[in-house]
Ligand SMILES: *[C@@H]1O[C@H](CO)[C@@H](O)[C@H](O)[C@H]1NC(C)=O
Ligand SMILES: *[C@@H]1O[C@H](CO)[C@@H](O)[C@H](O)[C@H]1NC(C)=O
Ligand SMILES: *[C@@H]1O[C@H](CO)[C@@H](O)[C@H](O)[C@H]1NC(C)=O
Ligand SMILES: *[C@@H]1O[C@H](CO)[C@@H](O)[C@H](O)[C@H]1NC(C)=O
């Protein structure tokens with residue numbers, strides 16, 4: 042391989058997008074549009090969520106400055122009804138899902154365990170029903186606030202007994218916040 046071929050090759054190599062493990066912008070847009078579709082948004086807060094735009098410009102959505110990936114969804118007090126789409130699981134860089142104080146119903150989709158970078162899940166003060174999915178795989182979870190909903194079923198064993206994630210947090214001197222359901226029948 043000549044020097045110039047090598048240069049071109051290296052240039053090509055470095056101009057490729059990062060290969061590993063992350064969802065592409067279009068997958069992220071698709072996931073966000075699925076979320077939008079399953080929410081009812083009487084005040085049109087989600088009007089800026091359009092297929093033609095970068096998800097980073099969507100209302101309530103924040104991206105990582107370096108990677109450009111969606112890391113936060115923050116939609117509190119937006120009068121949203123409807124459900125949380127299981128498509129949220131495609132947002133695999135998501136660190137914060139902050140959707141409190143709406144009227145969201147349905148279940149918390151179990152697919153959320155695929156958002157392995159999730160640190161904050163605040164879904165407090167909604168109308169979410171059903172069992173709480175097993176979130177024990179979310180080892181980065183620091184804040185889980187599901188208070189003031191209608192979760193039902195047995196109090197999940199993983200919250201009380203297998204606090205591997207919590208232990209990890211305590212060891213790193215971060216205090217976990219586990220706000221338990223007030224309305225819930227556990
Ligand atoms: C990203 O950039 C914005 C604007 O420059 C800045 O305000 C924000 O703090 C940055 N966030 C991070 C996580 O670096
Ligand atoms: C949410 O729950 C409250 C209290 O039970 C109820 O009045 C309201 O109609 C529910 N809203 C929706 C959108 O489900
Ligand atoms: C999580 O992702 C894996 C691999 O993409 C998939 O097979 C699995 O069904 C997903 N889990 C859920 C609960 O969606
Ligand atoms: C969750 O959001 C509500 C509404 O903004 C806020 O009052 C509450 O403190 C949050 N929970 C945590 C644990 O930060």
Ligand SMILES: *[C@@H]1O[C@H](CO)[C@@H](O)[C@H](O)[C@H]1NC(C)=O
Pocket residue numbers: 177199203205
């Ligand atoms: C508890 O957490 C550990 C470490 O993540 C895991 O290997 C184990 O399977 C978990 N046990 C239960 C009962 O979920």
